[in-house]
Amino acid sequence: MTAIELNDVRKEFGDVVALQGVDLTVEEGEVFGFLGPNGAGKSTTINVLLDFVRPTAGSATVLGMDAQDDSKAIRERIGVLPEGYDVYERLTGREHMEFVIESKDADDDPEALLERVGVADAMDRRAGGYSKGMKQRLVLAMALVDQPDLLILDEPTTGLDPNGARKMRDLVREESERGATVFFSSHILGQVESVCDTVGILQDGRLIAKDSVEGLRSAAQGDMKLVVTVADADGLAEAIEQVRSLPEVSGVTREGDRAVVNCQGDAKMTVLNAFEEAGVTVEDFETEEASLEDLFTAYTDQREREREVQA
Numbered sequence: 001m002t003a004i005e006l007n008d009v010r011k012e013f014g015d016v017v018a019l020q021g022v023d024l025t026v027e028e029g030e031v032f033g034f035l036g037p038n039g040a041g042k043s044t045t046i047n048v049l050l051d052f053v054r055p056t057a058g059s060a061t062v063l064g065m066d067a068q069d070d071s072k073a074i075r076e077r078i079g080v081l082p083e084g085y086d087v088y089e090r091l092t093g094r095e096h097m098e099f100v101i102e103s104k105d106a107d108d109d110p111e112a113l114l115e116r117v118g119v120a121d122a123m124d125r126r127a128g129g130y131s132k133g134m135k136q137r138l139v140l141a142m143a144l145v146d147q148p149d150l151l152i153l154d155e156p157t158t159g160l161d162p163n164g165a166r167k168m169r170d171l172v173r174e175e176s177e178r179g180a181t182v183f184f185s186s187h188i189l190g191q192v193e194s195v196c197d198t199v200g201i202l203q204d205g206r207l208i209a210k211d212s213v214e215g216l217r218s219a220a221q222g223d224m225k226l227v228v229t230v231a232d233a234d235g236l237a238e239a240i241e242q243v244r245s246l247p248e249v250s251g252v253t254r255e256g257d258r259a260v261v262n263c264q265g266d267a268k269m270t271v272l273n274a275f276e277e278a279g280v281t282v283e284d285f286e287t288e289e290a291s292l293e294d295l296f297t298a299y300t301d302q303r304e305r306e307r308e309v310q311a
């Protein structure tokens with residue numbers, strides 16, 4: 001069974017088309033990173049899955065059930081960290097947990113869950129006095145009640161300090177090891193890179209890529225980074241202009257006596273020769289594997305160029 005399935009989902013808010021026909025499958029047990037820049041439609045997609053918004057067209061299933069018709073049954077089996085979560089100012093952290101545990105008819109230990117997210121120390125204080133990050137950790141602990149089959153986390157690392165973000169990744173790993181499916185959105189690639197099996201990139205309401213982290217990396221072979229250090233910076237500016245005009249090169253930036261060249265994976269010698277031909281001596285060079293961040297930029301730039309061509 002698939003954990004999540006979107007079939008040609010379209011969502012319009014008046015004139016704004018938030019989703020333009022999204023097809024997406026997330027398998028059970030997968031840790032899926034849902035990436036995209038601000039306004040791409042990530043929250044709208046999640047809100048469709050949670051039946052907070054109704055799609056204009058298309059359909060969605062969660063754990064094999066229809067997202068609209070079976071939203072109550074779905075809710076019993078999933079844990080959610082929504083985008084605009086709220087806490088009850090007057091209730092303590094422990095009372096929040098007790099409320100969810102009771103409503104889910106579960107038998108979790110509130111303290112143990114709050115311990116896992118790192119707010120057990122404050123569990124008998126009113127949540128109204130919690131910091132933003134503490135509130136977020138509390139809502140996450142509430143999402144973990146009753147060992148959900150699927151966790152849907154909307155930007156879970158936003159607002160967390162580095163320690164909190166690391167804890168979040170550990171939690172995702174633990175939940176995945178227990179057998180849960182995890183679907184989480186982020187616009188920070190570094191946050192998902194280390195824990196995700198699969199990554200989907202959403203842009204302008206369209207899924208522009210879906211692959212394993214490794215698969216996306218190899219697709220980005222075209223965007224290898226070559227850092228070239230020259231013996232003498234005289235003439236480097238002219239040399240950079242010549243290198244920039246090579247068809248294999250997508251961009252060059254200068255950092256002192258170094259040039260950072262984004263180029264196709266097999267263009268290393270062509271680029272180095274171009275520097276030498278332009279009259280500068282290459283003293284040293286190193287290549288860097290494209291990070292997911294570069295990859296994301298490459299994908300989004302590509303879409304941008306396609307749009308310009310169409311216009």
Ligand SMILES: Nc1ncnc2c1ncn2[C@@H]1O[C@H](COP(=O)(O)OP(=O)(O)OP(=O)(O)O)[C@@H](O)[C@H]1O
Pocket residue numbers: 013016017018036037038039040041042043044045187
């Ligand atoms: N209730 C709404 N009414 C009108 N427009 C909306 C509504 N919800 C979302 N939109 C629009 O739909 C588009 C997608 O928004 P969405 O919040 O899904 O993006 P996102 O990828 O989650 O962005 P972010 O990373 O900034 O949270 C945006 O243009 C947004 O303005």
